[in-house]
Structure formats: C-alpha cells, structure tokens
Amino acid sequence: MLGFDPVLGEISLSVAPPQDLVLSQPSWPLRTDARTREFCSAAFELPTGDVVLMACDSEEPGPPQGHLWDVTAARPFRTDPVELIGGLVAMVPQHGTKGTRYVAMAAGTGEAAVLDLATWRIHTVSQPRPEEDSARRAYRSLAPGVSWYLRWADGADSQPVLLYMDCRGLDDTNLTPVTVWDSAHPDTTTLLPMPAARLLWAGTAPNGEPMVAVSDEHGVALCRLPSGEKVWSVPIPALVTSLAVLPGFDLAISTQQGVVLVRPSAELRSKAG
Numbered sequence: 560m561l562g563f564d565p566v567l568g569e570i571s572l573s574v575a576p577p578q579d580l581v582l583s584q585p586s587w588p589l590r591t592d593a594r595t596r597e598f599c600s601a602a603f604e605l606p607t608g609d610v611v612l613m614a615c616d617s618e619e620p621g622p623p624q625g626h627l628w629d630v631t632a633a634r635p636f637r638t639d640p641v642e643l644i645g646g647l648v649a650m651v652p653q654h655g656t657k658g659t660r661y662v663a664m665a666a667g668t669g670e671a672a673v674l675d676l677a678t679w680r681i682h683t684v685s686q687p688r689p690e691e692d693s694a695r696r697a698y699r700s701l702a703p704g705v706s707w708y709l710r711w712a713d714g715a716d717s718q719p720v721l722l723y724m725d726c727r728g729l730d731d732t733n734l735t736p737v738t739v740w741d742s743a744h745p746d747t748t749t750l751l752p753m754p755a756a757r758l759l760w761a762g763t764a765p766n767g768e769p770m771v772a773v774s775d776e777h778g779v780a781l782c783r784l785p786s787g788e789k790v791w792s793v794p795i796p797a798l799v800t801s802l803a804v805l806p807g808f809d810l811a812i813s814t815q816q817g818v819v820l821v822r823p824s825a826e827l828r829s830k831a832g
Contacts, residue, residue: 561602561630563614566594570612572630583633587626587640590616599623602630603652603659605676611636613662617647625674641679644672646687648726649705653719661742663721665709671723673740682745684723685738712761714769714785718743722758722771731756731798734776741785751787753780759802764827772810774799779812781823791823 562571570583590596600614610630615623624640646666653661662674669688672681705726714720721740727733734754741749755773761784764770769784778795779802782788797814805811805820808827812819 561610561612563600563602563612565590565596565598565600565614565616570628570630572610583628583630585612585614585626585628586635597648599647599650601650601652601662603654603662606658606660608658609636613641613650615640615643615647621645623647641674642681643674644670644681646670649709651705651709651711653711653721655717655719661711661719661721663709663711663723665705665723665726667727669725669727671709671738673721673742673745675745680745682740684721684740684748685725688725707757707759710758710761710771712769712771712784713763714741714743716743718785720769720785722761724755724758731774731800737773737787739785739787743785749785749787751782752789755780757799757801759799760804762804764823765808766827768827772802774802779810779821781827791827793821793823795819 560573568584570585597617599617602612604610612628612630613625615625617623622642622645625643626640627636629636644664644666646668647664648667649665651663652659660676665671671684673684674681708724708726710722712720719742723738725735734756737751737755739749753775755775757774759774760772770781771784772779772781778793779799780792781790783790795812797816799812799814801813803811808823810821
C-alpha cells in the first residue's frame with residue numbers, strides 16, 4: 560500500500576506480508592499552505608517493476624507540474640516535472656499485465672487527456688468546454704469515485720482503451736457524449752452512438768468481445784470496444800446507478816428502486832468458437 564501526504568511531504572510504503580512502514584521524502588518543494596490546496600496523485604508499477612508516484616498541485620497557476628518519485632529506489636524518477644493539463648481533478652493509471660504505460664487525466668473544464676509514460680507525449684481525449692451555468696459545472700455528490708466517468712478497458716488484442724464522459728452536472732438526468740480513446744490509434748477518438756449518464760462496467764463478454772455498459776435515457780446499453788457499436792440494450796423504468804456482471808453474463812442492475820436481474824442475448828452469452 561502506498562500513501563502520499565502533501566502536508567508532511569511524506570510518501571509511505573507498506574508491503575505484504577506486513578513489515579515496518581517505509582517512509583521517504585520527495586525532493587520537490589513543499590507548500591506551506593498545503594492544507595488548503597487541492598492535490599492530485601496516482602501510483603503505478605512500470606513494466607520494469609519500479610513503483611512510481613506522480614503528484615501535482617491542482618491549484619497551481621498555469622498547467623500543473625507532475626512530479627514523479629521512484630518509490631522503489633526512493634529517488635526522483637525524472638529530474639524535471641511533467642507538464643499536465645490545467646484544472647486537473649483526477650488521474651487514473653492504466654494497470655495492465657505488463658505494468659502501466661498510460662495515465663488518464665480529467666479536468667474540471669471538461670478537458671481530458673492521456674499521458675504516455677513511454678514517450679511523455681500527451682494525447683488529447685476531450686477539449687475544454689465553454690463555461691456554462693453553475694449547476695452544469697457542479698459535480699454529482701451521489702456518484703463516488705471516478706470510474707463512472709473515467710475508466711480504462713481492454714480493447715482488441717488487449718490494447719488499452721479509455722472511456723471518458725464529462726462529469727459535470729448535478730445528477731443523472733444530465734446525459735453527455737462518451738469519448739473512446741484507443742491506444743492503437745492515439746491521435747484520434749470516437750464516440751459511443753448514444754450519450755450516457757454513467758459508465759457502468761467494462762470487460763469481456765463470454766464470446767470474447769471487449770464491451771462497455773452505460774446507462775442512457777432508456778436504461779442500459781452494451782457497446783463493443785473500441786468500435787463503440789451498440790449490440791444490446793434493455794429499457795429500465797428507473798434511474799440506474801450501478802451494474803454487476805454475474806456468472807453466465809447475467810446482469811444485476813441497481814436502480815434507485817431496487818435491483819433488476821436481466822439476461823442479455825444468447826449470442827453475447829455464448830462462448831467463442
């Protein structure tokens with residue numbers, strides 16, 4: 560387990576089986592007003608096996624600087640920080656079987672991007688959107704975490720795919736486009752065929768196809784990845800809040816009025832071959 564305390568300027572590392580807590584102090588300068596500022600951080604394991612922490616001051620004037628610390632060696636991973644996108648509110652690493660290569664970033668402006676840790680390039684996923692009314696700029700208090708609007712998935716041949724939707728809006732009546740970024744084609748993006756309220760699930764169907772489930776104005780829809788083709792949907796006469804995939808690819812759909820169990824088509828549930 561890795562922890563970062565921006566106030567004390569300490570990084571803590573605890574491993575299993577339980578051992579003494581290992582503390583290190585990053586080399587970047589501390590802020591005396593850290594208690595009143597917003598910070599973003601993300602930890603990941605590189606293909607080399609090194610564990611790295613990336614942290615930034617989200618309220619820094621101009622583009623925030625991402626400082627990288629090699630937790631394994633207790634030293635800076637890079638001499639210079641990495642320039643990230645402005646207004647940062649979330650960073651989500653892609654965790655693959657061979658380690659992390661990409662880190663997704665989302666900003667309070669509606670902007671989203673991907674940092675490639677191999678090339679240090681930033682790929683645009685979504686441009687900042689114009690300022691709108693205060694309700695539209697607010698965030699949903701009943702939607703914990705970030706996976707409902709910023710989520711990694713595996714596409715064809717296990718290529719990382721990012722799904723992103725603007726998280727602003729007071730509740731799930733606000734539908735927004737879902738952008739699909741495919742690491743196999745990093746300079747382009749596509750959209751799912753319908754706007755959504757939440758990203759519910761991403762994974763592989765029993766027939767071997769990578770898919771994503773979203774809640775839309777009618778209920779729940781399943782789309783192929785990375786193409787975004789809609790392959791199945793079911794109307795749900797209640798507000799959908801989450802989804803769990805059960806054995807046999809049955810779906811448990813949680814709503815504000817209870818849980819609904821549905822069974823997608825036999826084609827999706829059948830095993831490939």
